[in-house]
Amino acid sequence: MVSKKRLGYGFRGYRGPVIPRAPRSIRKRVPHKKLVEESQLCAFELLAAVAGKLLFESESSASSNVAEAKSQLGSSRDRNEKRQPRDDKALKSERLDHGSCAESAFVPKVCVEDRNLFNCKGIPQAENDQVVELTAVHVSSDFQQKLDCVIKLGISVEKSLDENATCKIESSNFIGESLNSKVESGSEVQSQDDKNQIGLLSMANTSTVNDPIGEYVNTNVLSDPESSVKFPLYRDSKPDALLKKRYNNVKLGTRDDDENSFRCNKSSTKSRPLRPQPRILRHRMRKMMTSKYWRATPKLMDYELYSTSEGMKTFYRYRKSMHARERCEQAPLKKRKLSDRSFSVAIDQEQSSDSIFNLPEKASGASIKGHAKAKDPNVTFSIKSFKVPELYIDVPETATVGSLKRTVVDAVAAILGGGIRVGVIYQGKVRDDQRTLQQAGISQCANPDNLGFILEPTFTHVSPSETPKKPPMLFPCADRPLPRSPISPTTRSGVSNASVDPPLVTKSDNVDNNEYILSPTTPDNKLTDGAILDSKALIPAPAHPMNVEPLAAIPANFKHKRSEMSQRRTRRPFSVTEVEALVEAVETLGTGRWRDIKMRAFEDADHRTYVDLKDKWKTLVHTASISPQQRRGEPVPHELLDRVLSAHSYWSQHQSRQHGKHPADPLNVDSREVILGA
DNA sequence: TTTAGGG
DNA sequence: CCCTAAA
Numbered sequence: 001m002v003s004k005k006r007l008g009y010g011f012r013g014y015r016g017p018v019i020p021r022a023p024r025s026i027r028k029r030v031p032h033k034k035l036v037e038e039s040q041l042c043a044f045e046l047l048a049a050v051a052g053k054l055l056f057e058s059e060s061s062a063s064s065n066v067a068e069a070k071s072q073l074g075s076s077r078d079r080n081e082k083r084q085p086r087d088d089k090a091l092k093s094e095r096l097d098h099g100s101c102a103e104s105a106f107v108p109k110v111c112v113e114d115r116n117l118f119n120c121k122g123i124p125q126a127e128n129d130q131v132v133e134l135t136a137v138h139v140s141s142d143f144q145q146k147l148d149c150v151i152k153l154g155i156s157v158e159k160s161l162d163e164n165a166t167c168k169i170e171s172s173n174f175i176g177e178s179l180n181s182k183v184e185s186g187s188e189v190q191s192q193d194d195k196n197q198i199g200l201l202s203m204a205n206t207s208t209v210n211d212p213i214g215e216y217v218n219t220n221v222l223s224d225p226e227s228s229v230k231f232p233l234y235r236d237s238k239p240d241a242l243l244k245k246r247y248n249n250v251k252l253g254t255r256d257d258d259e260n261s262f263r264c265n266k267s268s269t270k271s272r273p274l275r276p277q278p279r280i281l282r283h284r285m286r287k288m289m290t291s292k293y294w295r296a297t298p299k300l301m302d303y304e305l306y307s308t309s310e311g312m313k314t315f316y317r318y319r320k321s322m323h324a325r326e327r328c329e330q331a332p333l334k335k336r337k338l339s340d341r342s343f344s345v346a347i348d349q350e351q352s353s354d355s356i357f358n359l360p361e362k363a364s365g366a367s368i369k370g371h372a373k374a375k376d377p378n379v380t381f382s383i384k385s386f387k388v389p390e391l392y393i394d395v396p397e398t399a400t401v402g403s404l405k406r407t408v409v410d411a412v413a414a415i416l417g418g419g420i421r422v423g424v425i426y427q428g429k430v431r432d433d434q435r436t437l438q439q440a441g442i443s444q445c446a447n448p449d450n451l452g453f454i455l456e457p458t459f460t461h462v463s464p465s466e467t468p469k470k471p472p473m474l475f476p477c478a479d480r481p482l483p484r485s486p487i488s489p490t491t492r493s494g495v496s497n498a499s500v501d502p503p504l505v506t507k508s509d510n511v512d513n514n515e516y517i518l519s520p521t522t523p524d525n526k527l528t529d530g531a532i533l534d535s536k537a538l539i540p541a542p543a544h545p546m547n548v549e550p551l552a553a554i555p556a557n558f559k560h561k562r563s564e565m566s567q568r569r570t571r572r573p574f575s576v577t578e579v580e581a582l583v584e585a586v587e588t589l590g591t592g593r594w595r596d597i598k599m600r601a602f603e604d605a606d607h608r609t610y611v612d613l614k615d616k617w618k619t620l621v622h623t624a625s626i627s628p629q630q631r632r633g634e635p636v637p638h639e640l641l642d643r644v645l646s647a648h649s650y651w652s653q654h655q656s657r658q659h660g661k662h663p664a665d666p667l668n669v670d671s672r673e674v675i676l677g678a
Numbered sequence: 679t680t681t682a683g684g685g
Numbered sequence: 686c687c688c689t690a691a692a
Contacts, residue, residue, distance in 0.1 A: 593680095594681070611681090614683095
């Protein structure tokens with residue numbers, strides 16, 4: 001279609017590659033212009049906050065003026081958002097991984113035990129810790145644009161809400177903790193004027209409404225079955241630890257307490273959001289036009305959900321408010337993490353220490369505890385939170401709360417229905433699954449802060465136009481009976497028909513897979529074709545069926561083969577987790593530092609050379625530049641692709657290595673925000 | 679050895 | 686992924 005070079009850069013509001021391909025020496029000379037834009041970024045956040053406020057006010061027929069809100073926000077911001085001085089040195093995010101720990105995926109048996117987590121009831125009303133935040137942004141007077149309501153779905157176990165009372169701009173996916181970057185107006189502001197609640201709506205369940213947030217609940221906002229769901233997967237894919245570290249490194253903000261921390265450092269890209277991006281919009285529309293309409297039905301677990309939901313969203317938006325759309329998307333479309341209760345996984349580990357590593361709840365999603373008890377030297381992982389794909393739910397203001405709930409349930413069910421893989425990232429690194437925990441250092445690590453478990457939905461974007469090839473995700477072994485299934489069939493307790501049975505954990509055969517597929521048995525799951533629908537057990541299955549190649553099947557000789565006169569290495573497609581790790585690293589380190597990137601995120605992934613990473617990045621950029629229909633292989637969550645583009649664009653402008661100089665500021669995570677809804 | 683790019 | 690020129 002379009003030449004990647006043309007399309008790639010200027011994409012999504014990012015300025016085109018400022019740096020034309022030229023001799024390195026020249027290219028490296030681009031000066032940083034980051035600081036300059038920072039203020040703009042903040043301004044944007046303020047704007048968003050104000051918008052939210054406005055909407056909120058309008059909803060409650062309260063009146064106020066932007067200026068007021070602005071000033072309030074501003075003041076509060078000043079007070080609350082003390083930023084650490086920028087220090088380029090700090091930018092070096094090297095400390096990210098001092099220790100090296102291998103990472104391996106293991107089957108969270110837990111899920112089995114705690115299957116509620118995967119039920120449609122995963123969003124039980126009883127869980128008062130689950131909150132759906134609705135950020136209603138309404139830019140009116142000043143911008144004449146009305147932003148759609150964006151619901152941030154976030155079931156969080158924490159009570160951080162009372163702290164970061166307003167307008168969260170970003171949130172991490174780690175459930176247990178809210179590693180959110182948000183524009184914090186500060187509780188002070190809230191107290192000052194209730195009306196200033198920046199459209200933060202919490203309404204998980206009535207019971208939840210008890211806390212501070214309760215007062216901000218605006219039930220009027222939602223009321224209409226019409227809704228759409230979007231799954232910008234992995235938007236906040238950074239592992240907690242990573243995120244945290246990075247921020248620390250980048251001194252983006254003080255992060256003593258995740259709950260209270262805030263960030264206002266949007267990358268330069270942030271500044272662009274305010275401008276409409278017709279092209280993108282068009283692109284989206286086109287995409288959505290081709291996608292199917294998705295309904296919240298029992299079948300919503302189809303893999304196509306991804307595309308459909310997105311398409312629907314787009315469609316909806318188009319119809320509803322194509323106008324201010326662009327803006328809106330960039331607004332604090334924050335969403336949150338899906339949380340679940342914690343459970344623990346016991347893993348064999350030769351270790352009998354009594355040491356208990358309890359991860360600060362906020363810091364990590366898991367805690368490791370050395371089991372001193374029985375002779376059974378185990379390491380107990382108490383996973384308090386999972387990083388889950390972001391879930392965007394777009395519903396009209398007129399939607400009912402009930403419909404919202406349904407939508408959420410459907411969305412969750414859809415995600416689960418597609419199967420879920422678990423990725424493990426330790427200290428930001430993805431490693432061989434073969435490594436033992438001990439080898440990986442996970443068990444010994446006193447500071448398991450960086451241990452993150454990521455749920456990776458496997459449903460993929462099925463392009464309607466695409467020929468029905470292989471199911472986005474399949475379980476080759478699906479048809480096999482799953483004998484030792486610890487899971488017992490559960491009743492489908494889905495809200496609105498949508499339901500998910502207990503998840504099925506599948507081990508992926510992928511060479512470097514570091515995740516396991518968790519495939520819920522879905523009666524209506526066409527893709528799985530009922531094969532595994534009823535079976536519940538642990539079965540090995542390729543994480544990326546499409547990529548499974550003959551060679552991969554014989555990993556035994558893998559290493560030896562190499563010895564033979566430059567035998568072409570066996571192809572080992574990057575898993576989503578790996579891609580994410582790569583993206584993360586590049587975002588922080590920039591391109592051109594593949595060696596560092598390798599060490600940072602793939603140090604123990606012996607089979608990934610920096611050249612591989614570089615190549616992968618190259619292909620990622622390309623992939624992100626082409627239409628989804630042209631993509632092949634395991635689909636990469638578009639969210640990641642967005643990040644790829646962002647980072648690519650960003651680093652095109654900010655050379656990561658200025659002739660031996662310190663690197664430019666890492667691409668701020670928040671910059672991704674901008675492209676979110678696009 | 680790393681980078682950067684073309685193959 | 687491979688191959689290599691350059692750095």
